[in-house]
Amino acid sequence: MEDQKIVELYFERSEQAIEESARKYGALCRSISQNILHDPSEAEECLNDTFFKAWNAIPPAKPAHLGAYLAKIARNISLNRLEHNNAEKRGGGSVEVALDEIENVVASAELEAFGEEDLSGLINRFLSGEKKEHRQMFLRRYFYFDTPAEIARRFSMSENRAAVILFRMRTRLREFLRKEGVSI
Amino acid sequence: MKAEKMIRAIGEIDDRYLLEAAETPSKKSSWKVAAVAAACFVAVISIGYGAVSLSGMFSAKSAGPGLAAANSAAMSEYATAKEDIFEAGGANVNGSVSDEEEADMLPAASENEGYPEIAVRDEISEAPIANEPAASPSAPSSVETQTSAELPPGMSVMKLKSAEKADETRWKLILYDAQGELFEFEMERTAFAMPPEKLQAGVMLEIRYGEGYEPVEILYYSAE
Numbered sequence: 001m002e003d004q005k006i007v008e009l010y011f012e013r014s015e016q017a018i019e020e021s022a023r024k025y026g027a028l029c030r031s032i033s034q035n036i037l038h039d040p041s042e043a044e045e046c047l048n049d050t051f052f053k054a055w056n057a058i059p060p061a062k063p064a065h066l067g068a069y070l071a072k073i074a075r076n077i078s079l080n081r082l083e084h085n086n087a088e089k090r091g092g093g094s095v096e097v098a099l100d101e102i103e104n105v106v107a108s109a110e111l112e113a114f115g116e117e118d119l120s121g122l123i124n125r126f127l128s129g130e131k132k133e134h135r136q137m138f139l140r141r142y143f144y145f146d147t148p149a150e151i152a153r154r155f156s157m158s159e160n161r162a163a164v165i166l167f168r169m170r171t172r173l174r175e176f177l178r179k180e181g182v183s184i
Numbered sequence: 185m186k187a188e189k190m191i192r193a194i195g196e197i198d199d200r201y202l203l204e205a206a207e208t209p210s211k212k213s214s215w216k217v218a219a220v221a222a223a224c225f226v227a228v229i230s231i232g233y234g235a236v237s238l239s240g241m242f243s244a245k246s247a248g249p250g251l252a253a254a255n256s257a258a259m260s261e262y263a264t265a266k267e268d269i270f271e272a273g274g275a276n277v278n279g280s281v282s283d284e285e286e287a288d289m290l291p292a293a294s295e296n297e298g299y300p301e302i303a304v305r306d307e308i309s310e311a312p313i314a315n316e317p318a319a320s321p322s323a324p325s326s327v328e329t330q331t332s333a334e335l336p337p338g339m340s341v342m343k344l345k346s347a348e349k350a351d352e353t354r355w356k357l358i359l360y361d362a363q364g365e366l367f368e369f370e371m372e373r374t375a376f377a378m379p380p381e382k383l384q385a386g387v388m389l390e391i392r393y394g395e396g397y398e399p400v401e402i403l404y405y406s407a408e
Contacts, residue, residue, distance in 0.1 A: 028206060067206065068199035075195050095191075101396050103187040119193035127201055139205035142194045167397040 003066040010058040017058075018051045025067050029074035035145035036078040036095050037085075046081060050074040075143065095145055101166070102142065105174045126176045130169065137162065138169050338393045339403075342367065347383040355380045357402075359389065369399050376402045 001020045009017035029050050033043035050073045063069035082095060127135045137155060140146040148166070152159040342359040345366065350356040354370045361367045373380060380402075383389075392401040 063199075065199035065203055068202040071202055071206070072195055076192075079191070079195070099187040099191060102190045105187075105190065119190065120196035123190075123194055124198045124201070127197070132204065135201060136205040139194070139197065139201060142191065143197065143202060143205065163395070164397055170396075 003063075006066055007058060007062060010055065011062075018055060021051055021054065021066070021070060022047075025070045028067060029070055032071060032074045032144055033078040036075070036082050042081065043078070046074060046078045049077045053077065071143075098142055098145055101170060105170045105177070122177060122180050123173070125180075126173055130172075134165060134169055137165060141166055339390060340393070341388050341390050344383055344385055344387050344389055346385055347380055349380075357383075357389075359391075371399060371402065375400060 001024065003024075006017055006020045006024070009020060026047060030043050030047050033046035033050075034040065037043055037046065050070055053073050054070055057073075061069075079095070086096075127138065130138070133155065137151055140151050140154065141148070146154070148159050148162050151166075152162040155162065340362075342361055345358040345360060347355055347357050350370050353373055355373060355376070356368070356370045358366055358368045390403045391399045392403055394400040
């Protein structure tokens with residue numbers, strides 16, 4: 001079913017909207033939650049929360065890209081849950097490793113002055129200047145939290161190559177942020 | 185935490201990019217691979233013929249002119265195919281290489297799933313590095329005889345262009361990589377096995393990389 005039609009179902013308050021959303025985007029949202037939490041039961045709960053949140057938000061929200069909208073909700077819910085779970089411990093999971101990698105980009109950066117929206121805008125601009133494949137790889141790693149091995153498989157390349165491409169993207173992002181006035 | 189703020193900011197990225205990343209990437213076209221294979225095949229045949237001709241197994245009178253013409257045509261075809269590949273974006277004709285190709289030249293990544301934490305100076309100095317050559321950090325002269333091919337994964341030797349103090353604790357290094365391109369990074373003073381003040385332009389530094397290919401240690405250096 002087309003995204004527009006599903007959104008219309010939300011507006012009509014038809015529960016079929018949830019079914020159709022789950023059918024079309026359930027796997028995507030579940031994989032995001034699973035990558036973040038590494039727990040199928042928690043991922044399932046996050047999936048339910050995602051659709052519940054979407055149900056409450058639409059209307060008035062009218063997402064142009066339902067898949068991306070639901071993916072963002074699933075990601076935020078999962079990150080919040082991870083934060084809650086890891087309040088006292090910090091392990092070597094995929095998200096923690098991704099955080100470490102990003103930490104190197106923003107180490108000692110003066111980000112306080114930048115809101116998330118400002119930063120998103122900068123990252124958008126940075127990504128717009130990157131090759132499509134590199135952009136996809138970056139987001140697979142830092143939005144969907146795929147491991148480098150998964151990214152390598154997805155893009156039919158060696159893990160080494162994927163790691164180097166991501167490292168260089170982080171270096172370029174760091175340089176880009178520096179030029180844009182984020183003191184690093 | 186700054187990294188978390190960045191991760192959250194990435195979560196608000198443009199929908200188009202998220203959808204683009206969610207889609208299955210198209211398989212790379214195999215024509216480039218086929219063209220390279222064909223060019224290599226032609227080159228091998230040509231070289232083989234050349235070797236055979238030089239060894240005098242064929243008479244120049246009987247087969248020479250015909251085969252020479254075929255050889256010439258084959259070489260021309262090879263050159264054309266090679267140009268096509270370069271123009272298609274594989275690499276620049278002037279010899280510089282793309283990120284992807286350069287990545288293949290770099291040491292293989294660890295077999296470990298995900299990235300382990302980056303080792304800290306004390307751990308390195310206390311415990312031997314896996315696959316590290318017998319040379320100790322106090323024996324800089326061993327670098328002179330060590331080629332990149334002999335280095336274990338995660339290590340490389342680079343020539344220093346300049347080193348300067350970035351702040352109280354960090355040093356900024358500018359180095360030439362194997363392709364002669366400039367490579368710049370900053371490192372904590374504690375990551376140097378010897379005082380960075382002693383670094384001089386032109387010395388060869390042995391660099392150890394973390395799993396994300398960030399330089400994590402300067403193990404030792406020697407004159408070029």
